[in-house]
Amino acid sequence: MLAALRLAAPGTMLREGIQHVLQAHMGALIVIGAGPEVLGVCSGGFLLDAEFTPQRLYELAKMDGAIIVTADCARIVRANVHLVPDPNIPTAETGTRHRTAERVARQIAVPVVTISEDRSEVAVHTGGAKRTLEPTPRVLARADQALQILERYKARLDGVSGSLSALEVEDLVTVRDVATVLQRAEMVRRISEEIEGYVIELGADGRLVMLQLDELMGGVEDDRRLVAKDYYQSAPDWGLGDVMLRLAALDDESILDPAEVASVLRLPHGVGLDSPVQPRGFRLLHKIPRLPEIISDHVVLRFASLQKIMRASETDLVQVEGVGDARARAIKDGLARLAESSILERYV
Numbered sequence: 001m002l003a004a005l006r007l008a009a010p011g012t013m014l015r016e017g018i019q020h021v022l023q024a025h026m027g028a029l030i031v032i033g034a035g036p037e038v039l040g041v042c043s044g045g046f047l048l049d050a051e052f053t054p055q056r057l058y059e060l061a062k063m064d065g066a067i068i069v070t071a072d073c074a075r076i077v078r079a080n081v082h083l084v085p086d087p088n089i090p091t092a093e094t095g096t097r098h099r100t101a102e103r104v105a106r107q108i109a110v111p112v113v114t115i116s117e118d119r120s121e122v123a124v125h126t127g128g129a130k131r132t133l134e135p136t137p138r139v140l141a142r143a144d145q146a147l148q149i150l151e152r153y154k155a156r157l158d159g160v161s162g163s164l165s166a167l168e169v170e171d172l173v174t175v176r177d178v179a180t181v182l183q184r185a186e187m188v189r190r191i192s193e194e195i196e197g198y199v200i201e202l203g204a205d206g207r208l209v210m211l212q213l214d215e216l217m218g219g220v221e222d223d224r225r226l227v228a229k230d231y232y233q234s235a236p237d238w239g240l241g242d243v244m245l246r247l248a249a250l251d252d253e254s255i256l257d258p259a260e261v262a263s264v265l266r267l268p269h270g271v272g273l274d275s276p277v278q279p280r281g282f283r284l285l286h287k288i289p290r291l292p293e294i295i296s297d298h299v300v301l302r303f304a305s306l307q308k309i310m311r312a313s314e315t316d317l318v319q320v321e322g323v324g325d326a327r328a329r330a331i332k333d334g335l336a337r338l339a340e341s342s343i344l345e346r347y348v
Contacts, residue, residue: 024058041107146195169310
């Protein structure tokens with residue numbers, strides 16, 4: 001659906017052609033795709049194979065039949081086509097044009113755009129889904145509201161993430177602390193995903209929304225992944241990718257339950273929310289400037305936990321693959337600064 005909305009977003013030639021049709025108070029049925037499966041449900045019409053332009057789409061919409069365009073909306077393949085999808089495919093639509101559109105979209109994997117003459121409404125069908133294209137000001141208002149919510153959730157995430165850093169330095173982390181950060185990070189990710197949908201629907205009008213989203217989401221995905229990497233219990237059938245997929249798959253009710261969130265880490269049996277856990281150190285090492293993640297991996301592989309890394313001397317660190325004298329000093333100084341700032345933020 002998002003791919004189909006991107007093709008019909010403001011700023012595209014297809015959207016401009018749709019606007020021409022709407023302004024003329026006409027209807028249209030547009031199939032986006034010209035493969036053999038599309039031709040298999042076509043009957044009659046005219047073979048055009050002409051370059052797509054908004055004006056041509058408008059002129060061809062004056063005829064009753066469907067218009068077939070290529071998947072990239074670069075060429076108009078056929079016009080005035082009668083579509084004959086399987087009549088046994090169920091549909092909830094009532095109008096002839098909309099019933100045909102839903103059946104075609106269900107039968108073959110192509111988006112179908114319908115323009116309603118009576119209601120001046122544009123809908124996109126793909127698979128079994130339908131999305132009505134809303135006016136740009138309304139979508140912008142929703143996107144702005146979602147950005148405000150995202151900003152509040154991001155501030156809360158920054159707070160719990162900072163608290164986790166301080167607890168890691170003091171070796172006082174519990175499973176509940178980890179689950180809280182993962183919970184907030186996943187909530188922020190879901191809100192950002194919704195805003196990305198608005199950005200796609202806005203097309204050229206969504207540039208400023210995208211800039212704000214990028215600014216708010218800077219580092220969030222890395223933090224979410226590294227928290228999981230610090231605490232999850234690996235197994236032959238359970239890796240970091242499985243943790244992230246399972247976290248993203250939690251429903252809205254489960255994401256509010258810290259126990260459900262913690263379950264994705266596959267911690268040993270008997271470990272509860274208030275049980276202490278030790279981080280491996282990936283997340284805090286990632287905060288050290290110009291320290292590649294591959295070097296962080298080597299350091300954690302050598303020392304196994306954050307507390308051991310913090311107690312290691314420069315001589316110990318130099319023995320790690322890829323860590324020289326300068327990088328060893330950077331790791332020691334960087335962790336010391338992070339420890340000091342994290343504790344100050346927590347207690348001051």
